[in-house]
Amino acid sequence: MTRNGQRLLMLIDDEPAQRRLVAALAARGGWRTIFAGDAETAIATLGTQDGMRLDAILFDHWGEDADASTLIAELRARRPALPVLVVTANGSVAHAVNAMRAGATDFLVKPLAPERLLQALEAAVEGTAAGELRPLTEKIPAMLGFDEIVGSEPQFRAALAIAAKAARARVAVLIEGESGVGKEVVAEAVHAASPRARKPMLTVNCS
Structure with a gap:
């Protein structure tokens, strides 16, 4: 924890816009954010x-x-008690499983709703994220509504x-x-707001 009482977060991300967004969201919960643009910098930062x-x-x-699993495992090996949360634009079960197996504490899907990010951070540092004991269905957020999608x-x-x-x-x-901009999240929001919301949403990967 920083000297002024703020909690300290390291964001591993190489996109300036995403850095500013996450730092602003985290600041709402009293977090100060430092940045690492790649895996090598993240590992080196642990010793600062x-x-x-x-x-x-x-x-x-x-x-x-x-590559993601290797970095997560390396971070956990060096700092076993430090929570590592993973954020991705791809909400697939495969990504979640791989991240958790590598040692991730929690798994979040873009776009980040402010309250979800802060709740995940608080749960992680308070030790209530429960790791592998928490069902995977709880680790993958439910569909976001339009009012929960962040962007200005x-x-x-x-x-x-x-x-x-x-x-x-x-x-x-x-x-x-383009890939990673959140098309699936918007599709889920459309489904959730439609007359078909009570019916299952079927996703077919046509790549």
Whole structure:
């Protein structure tokens, strides 16, 4: 914990925009955030003055699962008591299982709702995240509603408004975007807000 009473978080992420967003969300709960842009920097940071005072690590998953698992395992080997939370744009069960097997404390899916991030951090540092004893279904968040999706850019808010309007209509909806931008999360929000919400959402990977 930092000297002024704030809890200290290390975010492993190489995207400036995501760094600013997570730091702002964490600050709402009294956390100060330091950053590492890659695995090597993250490991080196553990030995610094700030690194010795860390309360938690938040790892924004990128690349192959094997690389992520290796980093998580290395972090836990060096600091066994330090919670490591994984954030990814892909909410698949396979990613969650691999992260947990490597030693992750919890698993979060983008886009991050502020209350979910803060609850996960608090649970991790208080020791209530229960690791492997917690059912995997609890580790993977339920579908987000439109009001829980975080983003302030005008184009993004406009796209959500269009999606919310489309959800109320009985029409086909096409969601386009680059890998990792949250298309599946928007699709889940459309489903949750639609007249079909009580029916199961079937996801087919056509890649």
